[in-house]
């Protein structure tokens with residue numbers, strides 16, 4: 138017999154690309170535990186650097202969407218989408234051995250993606266500090282989670298596993314989708330009414346095949362709340378003065394939600410954000426600009442806390458750097474559509490929200506003039522650089538295109554007057570011809 | 581509803597097969613309660629269902645079926661004892677009702693008798709209850725929902741049921757008011 142080092146090593150040549158601790162990758166890895174498929178996981182640099190490797194041409198050639206998890210077989214077979222990967226690396230029993238079972242498995246897998254992922258993300262991500270907290274959206278998500286647990290509970294009353302009498306991809310998928318909920322927020326009193334779901338969940342995570350991937354799963358003891366500190370740490374782009382921001386923001390958002398009178402649809406944010414946040418930031422779209430002596434945050438502090446006319450405005454003109462920054466006048470292009478004043482306000486706050494990522498590099502005062510059925514919206518914007526930042530993100534296009542933008546000459550009298558009147562929310566507003574109704578500040 | 585004579589020594593044949601043992605031992609019976617006896621080649625004879633069953637599990641090298649930690653081992657033993665002392669030979673309707681009620685409560689938060697893992701306790705409880713469950717009406721099966729769910733799961737566990745009748749359970753509840 139050959140010494141072991143001389144025998145042909147049986148390296149698994151199948152590869153799963155992911156970032157570490159990705160619950161979507163868990164689905165495939167648990168399925169592989171059941172089928173015995175050997176998979177090599179590449180999740181850390183230098184082999185795989187999330188956010189970089191998956192954007193390279195080689196990667197995109199194999200996986201055009203550029204997302205992970207992504208799977209490459211030893212025969213060169215490539216497949217992305219976590220559910221498809223789990224299906225591929227699993228076995229017949231996991232996939233369902235009859236047509237009916239297979240259909241029911243797809244049913245639960247799809248249900249997990251469409252019904253569980255959105256509210257689970259809305260509720261859990263803020264507790265991990267990777268998404269902003271919105272009270273109403275979270276409350277709505279909690280109700281959704283209750284509804285889902287109720288559906289699962291009555292199904293599992295008479296059943297051991299979701300489909301048939303053995304673990305299938307349905308159980309693997311739904312368990313992994315519920316994993317963060319059970320770890321972060323489903324405290325004992327919240328989950329207590331769903332005993333059948335709890336029994337099933339605990340049994341699944343204790344199967345050796347689940348344990349091998351998930352390790353010991355500790356169920357939530359106390360519902361985690363929004364982690365503002367972690368959130369701030371994960372958002373290096375934002376540095377609006379800390380003391381007043383959270384309160385005001387939240388109030389503003391709540392108020393807006395009330396007006397809309399419906400819960401906000403779940404944002405398309407996912408835990409990739411977390412992985413990205415832990416990456417060194419290299420994506421600042423303004424990074425190429427030379428340093429500017431104008432400290433926007435300092436001005437914002439003055440504007441928020443001191444008298445505008447006697448302190449903030451003089452500070453602004455004293456420090457403004459017209460090389461590093463530009464001032465713009467923007468006017469809403471469809472004033473005839475502005476029938477109700479409160480709708481117009483939503484329009485403005487909605488825009489501010491979409492532009493959230495620009496806060497560090499912009500300031501604006503936007504004003505609604507006139508009354509119902511006869512109003513207009515216009516504002517003065519200060520942006521980092523000499524170009525408008527909007528083309529940088531598809532999210533920003535909506536608002537960009539709804540406004541007519543005109544760059545102002547920072548040294549002109551017109552600019553001085555507009556800045557003064559818009560910052561003060563007071564003055565003649567000679568170019569408008571309608572009375573000031575209300576204003577909003579982007580900062 | 582009568583539990584009947586139970587499976588007797590036949591149960592050990594079933595167990596052997598479900599454990600993948602092919603040799604096929606010969607069993608004798610002893611005394612009024614027809615306690616099974618196994619004469620081993622090497623040593624003394626083994627008496628009693630639990631003793632023999634435990635021996636067979638070891639022979640099949642499936643020790644995990646006896647429990648994988650001290651606590652689980654104790655729970656397995658406890659339920660094997662329950663099976664032999666409480667379920668076997670039980671024919672009194674009221675007593676059977678109490679057994680089912682207790683078991684139903686116990687299984688509410690469990691998939692297997694020990695909780696998360698399939699063990700010998702599931703196999704022998706299943707064999708021991710087969711004739712009792714076979715006699716239940718649809719409504720009774722629904723009343724003992726957790727027992728039914730567990731029983732159905734075990735009868736589908738590969739290799740366990742063999743030639744025993746497959747008992748049908750309706751998964752969509754008909755009598756939702758019965759608790």
Ligand SMILES: N[C@@H](CCC(=O)N[C@@H](CS)C(=O)NCC(=O)O)C(=O)O
Pocket residue numbers: 161191203204205206217218219220407408409
């Ligand atoms: N539906 C996909 C979602 C995959 C996905 O969103 N992947 C994220 C990580 S959580 C990603 O790779 N994002 C990289 C990017 O969008 O550039 C699946 O289940 O596989």
